[in-house]
Amino acid sequence: MFRATVLTLFPELFPGPLDASVLGRARADGLWALDTVNIRDFSDNKYGSVDDTPAGGGAGMVMRADILTRAIDAVPRNDRPLLCLSPRGKPLNQTRIHDLSRGAGVIALCGRFEGVDERVFSCRDIEEVSIGDFVLAGGEIAAMALIEACVRLIPAVLGSASSLGEESFEGGLLEYPQYTRPREFEGRAIPDVLLSGDHRKIAEWRRKQAEDITRARRPDLWERYQTRGPIRSEKNKDETS
Numbered sequence: 001m002f003r004a005t006v007l008t009l010f011p012e013l014f015p016g017p018l019d020a021s022v023l024g025r026a027r028a029d030g031l032w033a034l035d036t037v038n039i040r041d042f043s044d045n046k047y048g049s050v051d052d053t054p055a056g057g058g059a060g061m062v063m064r065a066d067i068l069t070r071a072i073d074a075v076p077r078n079d080r081p082l083l084c085l086s087p088r089g090k091p092l093n094q095t096r097i098h099d100l101s102r103g104a105g106v107i108a109l110c111g112r113f114e115g116v117d118e119r120v121f122s123c124r125d126i127e128e129v130s131i132g133d134f135v136l137a138g139g140e141i142a143a144m145a146l147i148e149a150c151v152r153l154i155p156a157v158l159g160s161a162s163s164l165g166e167e168s169f170e171g172g173l174l175e176y177p178q179y180t181r182p183r184e185f186e187g188r189a190i191p192d193v194l195l196s197g198d199h200r201k202i203a204e205w206r207r208k209q210a211e212d213i214t215r216a217r218r219p220d221l222w223e224r225y226q227t228r229g230p231i232r233s234e235k236n237k238d239e240t241s
């Protein structure tokens with residue numbers, strides 16, 4: 001079972017949004033598990049402080065290596081990668097999320113303040129991962145994003161696995177536009193082809209739309225799609241082989 005363990009100074013933020021809707025029900029049904037470790041419990045002083053001023057000077061505070069590694073060492077690894085959420089990390093993408101979701105889970109270290117003493121990364125086997133080129137106030141929301149993205153891919157959590165295969169990023173393209181009722185809205189009709197019942201034409205139209213949107217919005221993805229062709233997740237490979 002996929003187990004997420006989050007090391008944080010704010011354990012009360014969890015499960016938070018991870019308990020809503022299908023993910024919450026899936027956790028209640030034992031399809032995945034979540035626990036938190038309060039880094040403050042590993043402080044060595046009566047104030048429970050975990051940070052100190054940066055060596056070399058400058059603004060803000062840095063999380064201490066000794067306290068953080070004590071917290072890290074208290075968590076059973078159980079074959080799980082230890083990921084530190086960080087704007088300096090390797091950007092997460094759907095391919096990596098698929099890999100993680102197939103594994104035993106994740107241990108997520110959430111930074112606060114200016115970040116983490118660099119020696120934590122060299123003394124423990126930690127990978128820094130980012131959720132985008134912007135800076136949050138703490139790693140908690142990033143950890144939630146990572147966990148939510150993984151858990152929704154666990155078979156039986158979302159149910160209809162077929163719709164997952166057509167989503168943005170799955171084939172290396174962004175998703176085609178979706179429509180539902182009403183048939184006409186503020187003078188705009190649902191494209192005729194979608195109501196034609198011709199599944200081959202619908203598939204062609206969606207492919208073309210996905211390509212147009214990807215080319216216009218994400219030249220980086222489009223470039224890769226053209227050179228490498230459709231990305232196929234392991235799961236989709238299994239289904240067709």
Ligand code: SAH
Nearest residue numbers: 085086087111114130131135136138139142
């Ligand atoms: N001084 C740091 C930013 C610290 S932000 C720097 O310039 O790199 C405080 C914490 O928020 C970080 O330690 C990290 O855990 C989290 N965080 C901020 N932005 C993030 C992002 N884009 N992805 C993942 N975690 C992020």
